[in-house]
Amino acid sequence: MRLEPRTEATFWLRAMAPILAVIVALALCGFLILWAGAPLLEAYAALARGALGSRFALSETLTRATPLIFTGLAVAVAFRAKLWNIGGEGQLYAGALAATWVGTGAIDLPAYLMIPAIFSAAALAGGLLLLLPTLLKIRLKVDEVVTTLLLNFVVLLFVNYLLFGPWKDPLSMGWPQAAPIVDSGLLPNLVDRTRLHFGLLAGLVASVAVWIVMRFTHWGFEIRAVGLNTPAAVFAGIPVNATVVRTALLSGGLAACAGVTEVCGTKGYLTLDISPGFGYTGIAVAMLAGLHPLGVVVSAVFVAAIYNGADSMSRAVGISNYLADVMTAVALLAVLVSSLLVQYRIRRG
Amino acid sequence: MDLLEMFVSVGFWAATVRMATPLIFGTIGELICERAGVLNLGIEGIMTFGAMIAWMWVYQGGDLWMAVAVAAGCGAAWGLLHATFSVYLGLSQHVTGIGITLLASSLSYFSFRLLLPDVSTPPKIEPFEPIALPGLSEIPVLGEALFTQTALTYLALATVPLCWYVLYRTPLGLAVRMVGENPMAAASQGLDVLAIRTGAVCAGSALMSVGGAFLTISVFDAFYFEMINGRGWICIALVIFASWRPGKALFGALLFAAFDALQIRVQQASSTLIPYQFFLMLPYVLSIVALIIMSRKAAYPKALLVPFRRGER
Helix, strand or coil, rough: EEEECCCCHHHHHHHHHHHHHHHHHHHHHHHHHHHCCCCCHHHHHHHHHHHHHCCHHHHHHHHHHHHHHHHHHHHHHHHHHHCCCHHHHHHHHHHHHHHHHHHHHHHHCHHHHHHHHHHHHHHHHHHHHHHHHHHHHHHHHHCHHHHHHHHHHHHHHHHHHHCCCCCCCCCCCCCCEECCCCCCHHCCCCHHHHHHHHHHHHHHHHHHHHHHHHHCCCHHHHHHHHCCCCHHHHCCCCCCCHHHHHHHHHHHHHHHHHHHHHHHHHHCCCCCCCCCCHHHHHHHHHCCCCCCCHHHHHHHHHHHHHHHHHHHHHHCCCCCCCHHHHHHHHHHHHHHHHHHHHEEEEECC | CCCCHHHHHHHHHHHHHHHHHHHHHHHHHHHHHHCCCCCCCCCCHHHHHHHHHHHHHHHHHHHHHHHHHHHHHHHHHHHHHHHHHHHHHCHHHHHHHHHHHHHHHHHHHHHHHHHHCCCCCCCCCCCEEECHHHHHHHCHHHHHHHCCCCHHHHHHHHHHHHHHHHHHHHHHHHHHHHHHHHHHHHHHHHCCCCCCCCHHHHHHHHHHHHHHHHHHHHHHHCCCCCCCHHHHHHHHHHHHHHCCCCCHHHHHHHHHHHHHHHHHHHHHHHHCCCHHHHHHHHHHHHHHHHHHHHHCCCCCCCCCEEEEECCCC
């Protein structure tokens, strides 16, 4: 048996890859549900209901998808340039810190200026955080996988310090949380009696914007060229280092926006647990989307649905909601294999 | 506190060796994988799984040494999964590794919750007892620190020369290094590149898993969520710091653990001056600094990250 490259892959073939992966993930995790001794069909029904079964469930899924769109886009952009940014979690918190700093009294602006100011400050913070490992990669060839991963821990400890120290809200009854964001900095609600907020729209706009940049501009072309074949990009006169730096600023900035949507949208203030690993889950989101910016929206909603569904499944049939993390990880590994089947066909002999 | 006093205290050196143990297992494990040309980012998850499964084995009434064997076996199984993806299918080692880490750690937490649904404080087990080696443990300070450890620490210290011997003095080690440097040449010598890489990843992953197990059945007596806490990533930094050499890896792990032990002691002495979070950042910051210092000398195995497909150039 050997693998033979396909000359062309149709759109439908490429679209099948993530669908196949998801089916495999759901099927494999069925064994875990059986191991836990829960009724399989009932569990999956509870999962579907909790994810999409009601107006409330749907709104919660979309709320949860919002930060995942941003962290997914961050990974999609970086991985296209073969910049292995695994630091989405740290960049998210850097964005949340910047949002809190601007949004709790550093400046005072009307809402239509305040919200763009918060997003810009956060994007700058996230971009700068990724700039350090990127410069180390370019100048000194220090592996960015390790440095971005390690910085996640550093940033989280810094947030921990601020929330237990100088930024602790005296009115928080002892909880480690920062002062609430001023009203003009809060992202407006989209639908009454839900938590759905303006961040979702921002995420949709961002994904379309990233798609346009990647697909139709020469910056996007350079990013893709560097990722596909760096020596060829050098030969073609593409400024490789400048392109990688631009990619880093874009990627870090996008991940940081996820911090804004959580602090200024979902929560209203900074806590230590605004992100249950959105930065890492963004990798699964981006890979399921085949690193396509518009696909990221679809896969973010899907992954969010799994997480929300698992929460209510956990209540209904008593299975730990860590099952959602397992499902996402299995889907990530499965999509790797199915995307291989898109690029290659299996031949006997 | 007097620094000099601390450097001659047995407690400090004993803590250093103890804290270095999981790093030695993890770093040597990662080193074996990378020497064969495979970056194993699954390390963080594999260590988590080893910590969980070994503890669970003992908690369910199993033997301590059997628990180590079970952890090693599970680690090798994770390695086999990694190799299936990254070696046989030639998929991205970065994404495969992250996927393995996400899967192994979430599966550990899921299994832990499933087997112990309603415990708020983690239950405890009887961990490995320290063994004082007769004679050696009576040497003042260094002997007392080095030779009053638990069996797994001695195992970790023995792994280093063993790894060195196999890598540099046996045909097997030569084959492992060759598939990591020049798989085409290795294949033309009739070596099965894919099988050798798979074997190396399995062996390395088994060691990582034992490193995780050390935390739950030797140094602590319970399994906590997030207890690996980036140790796996630090091991990857240590491999680069050590220029892919087992002896330097041991030195790096000990140096790193000494800083960690120092950090804890200074933190206790000066907690009012500097917030403790900055001390907790030190291990991660130090790893980055070590990477920067060693960056000019880093001689990566030539075929690291490059998949090998038969008949493809």
